[in-house]
Amino acid sequence: METMLVSKPCLIIGCGSHSYSVISIIESNDEYEISGLIDTGLNYDVSETKSSYSVVGNLELIEKHVDIYKGYSFAIAVGDNSERARIYQKINDLGLSTPNFISKHAFVDRNVNIGDGNIIAHNVVLNSMVELGSNNLINTAAIVEHNAIVGDHNHLGPMSIMCGSSRIKSHCFLGVGSKVLPNKNLSSNCILGAGAVLIKSIETVGKVLVGAPAKEK
Numbered sequence: 001m002e003t004m005l006v007s008k009p010c011l012i013i014g015c016g017s018h019s020y021s022v023i024s025i026i027e028s029n030d031e032y033e034i035s036g037l038i039d040t041g042l043n044y045d046v047s048e049t050k051s052s053y054s055v056v057g058n059l060e061l062i063e064k065h066v067d068i069y070k071g072y073s074f075a076i077a078v079g080d081n082s083e084r085a086r087i088y089q090k091i092n093d094l095g096l097s098t099p100n101f102i103s104k105h106a107f108v109d110r111n112v113n114i115g116d117g118n119i120i121a122h123n124v125v126l127n128s129m130v131e132l133g134s135n136n137l138i139n140t141a142a143i144v145e146h147n148a149i150v151g152d153h154n155h156l157g158p159m160s161i162m163c164g165s166s167r168i169k170s171h172c173f174l175g176v177g178s179k180v181l182p183n184k185n186l187s188s189n190c191i192l193g194a195g196a197v198l199i200k201s202i203e204t205v206g207k208v209l210v211g212a213p214a215k216e217k
């Protein structure tokens with residue numbers, strides 16, 4: 001007799017434009033069924049919808065009725081690293097689930113070591129021996145090549161590339177089309193601007209780098 005697969009209920013935290021992308025990622029496979037969206041603000045509008053899904057509450061409501069939400073998984077649809085880290089910590093402190101949400105159209109090699117709470121978009125490549133921490137947003141068509149290391153709470157923009165054995169720490173943002181060359185490192189809280197190419201390691205926290213080759217702004 002054929003076994004029926006039952007989708008797991010999930011809620012998306014964040015009602016901004018990025019929620020459209022996260023909805024598309026989740027809808028690309030049958031593992032999760034979206035039950036609605038959770039606003040990050042104090043006030044929320046129950047008439048608001050994103051891709052036909054309704055806003056059903058806010059984080060305060062989740063905290064107040066945490067036992068009701070024990071059976072749900074949570075996807076964080078927030079682009080800002082600091083805000084996403086804050087929400088991730090809150091949800092985990094409540095004992096709720098933040099699994100990885102991976103597009104059916106992404107390639108994740110069997111030798112990737114991955115944490116939790118990551119959003120992995122369409123056409124992403126995570127190649128062999130990549131180490132990916134937790135609560136990272138890996139946006140459309142980003143590439144993380146073999147043996148590269150990604151810390152926690154990072155945002156890799158569309159079509160950004162981390163070459164083999166490169167490394168970024170935590171709370172970094174790689175702009176659209178940016179590149180980290182092989183064996184180069186980027187310290188925490190750094191921004192690599194759109195189209196920038198990192199050709200030498202940056203060990204200082206909080207730098208903003210632009211251009212090709214990337215230089216401090």
